[in-house]
Amino acid sequence: MKTRLLCLAAALAVSAAAHAEDPRFEDYPAKVHTGAKAALKLNKETRQFRTRFRELAKQPANFAGHYGLGFAGCGTGCVFGMVYNLKTGRSGFLPEGTITGCYLDDGYLDPIIDYRPNSRLLVLGLDTEKQGCQMRFYVEDKGRFRLIHKRPYTQADAQP
Numbered sequence: 001m002k003t004r005l006l007c008l009a010a011a012l013a014v015s016a017a018a019h020a021e022d023p024r025f026e027d028y029p030a031k032v033h034t035g036a037k038a039a040l041k042l043n044k045e046t047r048q049f050r051t052r053f054r055e056l057a058k059q060p061a062n063f064a065g066h067y068g069l070g071f072a073g074c075g076t077g078c079v080f081g082m083v084y085n086l087k088t089g090r091s092g093f094l095p096e097g098t099i100t101g102c103y104l105d106d107g108y109l110d111p112i113i114d115y116r117p118n119s120r121l122l123v124l125g126l127d128t129e130k131q132g133c134q135m136r137f138y139v140e141d142k143g144r145f146r147l148i149h150k151r152p153y154t155q156a157d158a159q160p
Contacts, residue, residue, distance in 0.1 A: 023137045023149050025119040030065030030140075032117050038089035046091040049082065053091050056084045064120040064140040069094070071113065077101050079111065085143070095138060095145040099126045102133030102153055109133065109158045125153045 040057040042050055049072070056070040063069045068084040081094030102109045102125075112125030112135070120140040128134050133153035138145040 021149070022135070022151070023121055023139075025116050025121050028120040028139055030118055030120045033061050033066035033086050037086045040084060040091060041089040042091055045093065046082070053082060053084060056082055060117075061086050062117050063115045063122065065118065067140065069115060069122075071099075074098055077108075077111070079113075081113070088143075090143070094122070094124075095147070096124060096126060096128075096136070099124060102127040104133060104155065106155045109153060109155065112153070112157060125157050 037057065040053060042053060046053055052070060052072055056068045059068050059070070061067060063083075066086045068086060070082045070084070071079045072082065074080050078098050078100045080098050081096070083092045083094060084090075099111045099113060101111045109125070111127075112123065114123040115121070122138040122140070122145065124136045124138070126134065126136070128136075131150075134150050135153045135157055136147060137149040139148050140146075
């Protein structure tokens with residue numbers, strides 16, 4: 001029993017140390033846009049989702065100060081992310097394409113999607129096809145999403 005408790009304590013300490021290195025929302029501030037919105041501009045890829053993008057364009061900025069992020073289901077446990085730039089009107093998709101949960105030894109983990117209106121940081125916990133379950137941290141940088149940190153997605157991440 002003592003050995004199990006020591007192993008659990010060690011695992012929690014390692015997990016906490018790994019999470020301490022994670023980027024934080026406050027490290028990537030963004031000023032929230034309150035001005036007029038640009039007209040929605042659909043492109044070849046986004047045109048087929050025009051109804052969802054039009055609804056998204058009606059919403060206030062919810063990411064990085066001047067973006068609207070929205071999500072739509074693409075099957076059981078699967079979503080894809082849509083992006084609308086309130087300043088330019090440009091539309092697009094999140095860098096990961098589809099976002100799905102993960103299967104680990106401990107069971108299924110729901111996908112994590114976390115972001116703030118006043119931060120340029122986007123956090124995704126998902127199953128990557130080639131690298132397994134990962135937490136990925138992106139920063140919006142001049143209209144692009146730049147991967148700045150990644151690590152394994154664990155059961156501890158799924159806990160509220």
